Amino acid sequence: MSLSDFLDSLQKLQRDAQEVFATVTSQESLEAARVRFLGAKNGALKEIQKQLGRIAAEDKPQAGQRLNEIKRSLADAFQQAATLLEEPSVADGKAVAAPTLPGTPLKLGHIHPVTQTIEHLKEIMGRMGFATAEGPEVEDPWHNFVALNIPEDHPARDPLDNFYLATAKGSVGEEGSQLLRSQTSTVQIRVMEVRRPPIRIVSLGRVYRPDDPDATHFPMFHQMEGLLIDRQVTMAHLKTVLRVFATNYLGKDVSIRFRPSFFPFTEPSVEVDFWWNDQWIEFGGAGMVDPAVLTAVGYDPEQVSGFAFGLGVERLCMRRHNITDIRDLYSGDMRFLSQF
């Protein structure tokens, strides 16, 4: 007999015996199990022990050591079963089936609710032909501001409203400086710089703004940005896409409305609301891509046009799961994470 087979049979014996000892419900069945596995004459362990003689001499110490380990472990299992039987709850002698007892817990990990929301959004937008795109989180002012038509004197560039990096080169907001992006619109620029229309993308990712954390603010959050560029794209297309999106996300036919707003990178710019549960709910910002943005990436605004929209992922996620404090999302606390 090979050493490997010897070890395998020991392991199998241990598995079987432990299962049986763990489920004995009476002194009789305990005794039967003892005889079966640990019996001095024909017990299963004894049977295997007899094979030891057939193991090659060199392998014997190794096999013997393992045998002793298993023997100890079986003796322990027997002791434990005997102790349990003496306790009164199980000691009344009858095997009681108890199907209402809880099942053995399966330890499964949980997927973060923001990931779940992002996957949901990507899936809905994917069905409308929007592919996922990504760009870097550390950006230069060209992609975060200039190409998005945010001029140098614009408040959005203020060093106190952005996480600029402490780099040696370039003063804040100017060429050579770097910052953690304040919006995912940067991805629009990155995509348009290397591709020609038609374009249909969504970009999802982390963005950063120096807000003091409270129940609804966190200096890091996620945005979804959609972009469609083609010939003859109008605001009617924008409204249609957003309505279909809302209907898909909220699960029944919803209407939407536009309120005029202002963003440097879209013109006209609008705030978008959904009519849901008898009230208007703010969804995010949208608009027709500003001709200056199209020009900045080398498109001819007389030939192509498009729309863009952006929304906060956390807000959708929190509303969907009834989460009331955004800080919980980034706490890493199992009491929070294990609920999703």
Place this chain on the structure above:
Amino acid sequence: MIVSWKWLQRYLRLEMSPEELAQRLSLAGLNHEESQSVGADLAIDLEVTSNRGDCLGHIGVAREIAVLYDLPLSVPDPQPAAVGPAIGQSIGLEHHFSAACARYTARLIRDVQIGPSPDWLIESLQSVFWKKRRDGSLESYQPINNVVDITNYVLMESGQPLHAFDFGKLRGKQIIVRPAGDGELLEAIDHRTYVLDSSVCVIADQLQPIAIAGVMGGRSTEVDAQTRDVLIEAAIFSPLSVRRTARKLKLHSPSSYRFERRVDPAGVDWASRRCCELILQCAGGKLAADCLDSSPEVPGQPAVTLRWSQLPRVLGIQIDQAAVQQILTGLGCQQQSSDATAVAWIPPSWRHDLTREVDLVEEVARIYGYDKIPEDVSIPVAASEKRRFDVAAEQLRHVLTAAGISEAMTPSVVIERLDAMVSPWTERPALQTQIPMLEGARHLRRSLLPSLIQSRAANWAASNTEADLFELAHIYLPGEKPGMLPSEQYCVAFVMGSDFYVAKGVVEAILRRLGIAQHPVVVPEKISGLHTELAAQLRLGDRVIGVVGQLDDQIRMQLKLPAVVVLAELDLAVLLEHSSLVPQFRPVSAYPSIQRDLNFIVQESVRWADLQNSVRSAVGSELVAVRYRETYRDPSKDGENHKRILLSVDLQRNDATLTGDEADLMIARIVQQCERQLGASLLDAVQGK
């Protein structure tokens, strides 16, 4: 911007209800925040976007209402009578800072009677200047005196900030617009002293600064009960200069707010005349003829051409030409010329934001109503492929959650102590933000592991002892040269209880699930922050996939984590390069396999990976599996520094039954290969099953 329901009615008749008006304004660009009863009046709070400085006064809002409801608008035309000698005989103007001040004007009124303001004026100001206390009650505006109250009134009427100086307190006969000296001091009317520098624009007399331009006046020239002569300033200060100054001094005022959003270049003079007219009316006095004015010529706005074709091109709807003309005219645009296809419009002076065709398209759309745009047009279908990255990320999450590990999201910027804890990817110092993100955190993380270890510790402190966590996010590796954008690497990392081999097993499961056929090379390495022996770098070819290891005991104890913590971090880009996400079927052999056990005695320094490689290299496709069984040490028999490694091999052919002789031959080759490459010796004769 808070507007008073009563005040608005000085410019037009409001026949709709306040609720309806608020709703209509919201849908035209002035978002209604809330309404508040103030005495018998109603204060309506409207959110004004940063491009619409013209709506930061009642007249601007009234103009919007007039267009929306097609109502006649009546705006006062102030013509205060000048009776005194020309202002130039009393004071001159020097302008040395045109970058910060595009236009500076001043008028002089002598012999005013400073006193309380009339009731209508006080009520108007009380409707719009109030603060809500915590208990919901209102802290109302405290009237100052007739002259100062009037400057505030005209501010809220036109959106043009004004300032009144006590002329008698000026030193010398010049008003000077200049940069402040570095370290120059000014006590403002809020009784605080500000330290200025040369980036700040000040208004000065010949002795000292008397106002921080566009932000706040100085105390030394404040109008008080003894004041007889007042100098009324109306100016245009540049948005950037005012914003920088207000920010630097942490001094924000209704004036700075409006200058930051641009004032009407033509409205400056109107506001000055209006202010003087009201002072003469309420406080008497004699207005000096003329006006100090640094740039009396107001440049006209260039015409903007709107092609009729652009409205449907952008909006997707046809709008009647007469309606378009009515809207733009109502907003103050003047038609300069037109032909069959387009009209050239001159925007009004207060609309600096109308410079391009698309700006006019937006104006038409927002007044005409976005509700007229359909939401059910047809859109061509387009393909959208799911990225390999997303497919892989989904698989990763499947494996990790099945392993009982939960996904966390932790901040990308960490404190220095975390940054220093483990950094398996780079030795270059982390990039840092100029301002901290959270609790002093400035370091862009170079590894996800420290955040997860910290989260595990925080969980443990809160008695969650089973916090097995993973995260999938970017790390930021500093570029080779300063100024380069960092290399952002998508990583997946996890921390868990259990032991090293379980962590390694999770990593191996990930590789298998991603279809990475190649076995990674495991390079035991000293990795700072990890256990000196239980830590390894994993490589595929010449690329590093990541690390797996046990957390250093000392770090663990510092974090008050009593039990062993194991962890791993993998580079997703490298995983993707090697992965094959569409599993390919391989035929299952119909012929039996033969299992053989081999018990090798090897030097202690020989690693399993070496032995496995030697075994594999000895046999071809017939070798289906090599399995590790166990290691055994018996120095008395095998000598010091030796160990026995027991392994099993499965041998099988796809095309026929493997014979015992063939198997023996292969086993012999394996033994030979292991002997030659590793000095391994077989313990006993090959044993068949």
